[in-house]
Amino acid sequence: MAIRTIRVMGDDILNKTSKPVKEMTDKVRTLINDMLDTMYDAQGVGLAAPQVGILKRIVVIDVSENADNPIILINPEIVKTEGEQTDNEGCLSVPGKAGTVTRPEYVEVKALDENMEPISLCGNGLLARAFAHEIDHLDGKLYVDLVEGELHDVANDEEDE
Ligand code: NI
Numbered sequence: 478m479a480i481r482t483i484r485v486m487g488d489d490i491l492n493k494t495s496k497p498v499k500e501m502t503d504k505v506r507t508l509i510n511d512m513l514d515t516m517y518d519a520q521g522v523g524l525a526a527p528q529v530g531i532l533k534r535i536v537v538i539d540v541s542e543n544a545d546n547p548i549i550l551i552n553p554e555i556v557k558t559e560g561e562q563t564d565n566e567g568c569l570s571v572p573g574k575a576g577t578v579t580r581p582e583y584v585e586v587k588a589l590d591e592n593m594e595p596i597s598l599c600g601n602g603l604l605a606r607a608f609a610h611e612i613d614h615l616d617g618k619l620y621v622d623l624v625e626g627e628l629h630d631v632a633n634d635e636e637d638e
Contacts, residue, residue, distance in 0.1 A: 525614030
């Protein structure tokens with residue numbers, strides 16, 4: 478178990494485009510496990526590799542109530558969206574802040590799993606929001622550029638993505 482340092486807004490790496498993962502290696506496996514540890518430790522519902530300083534297209538998400546249902550996405554792509562949802566959003570790289578962001582209500586993604594096997598996943602609501610938010614990280618995009626109105630301060634116990 479290893480918790481990695483989460484990069485915060487202002488760190489250039491968060492604005493860079495991540496590179497696809499070509500093969501599963503021990504190093505990538507360790508990175509994924511560390512990303513999960515780091516996400517759970519920070520009580521987030523999602524984390525992208527550039528947030529721990531690695532420019533690889535890897536995302537971990539867990540929107541389950543008990544934080545016991547991790548989703549691992551390698552080289553994810555959004556293949557379909559439907560509808561709209563407007564809600565509060567936060568990010569572990571923008572600690573203590575949140576803002577209103579409109580995202581698709583429904584998102585379908587294709588990706589590779591941790592065995593480099595193709596997978597398709599879909600989600601509504603918070604999961605759809607997490608897919609969109611985390612995949613944006615892989616293209617160097619932060620939610621703060623999508624916020625309607627102003628960022629506001631949040632209490633420490635609110636969920637961050
Ligand atoms: Ni984020």
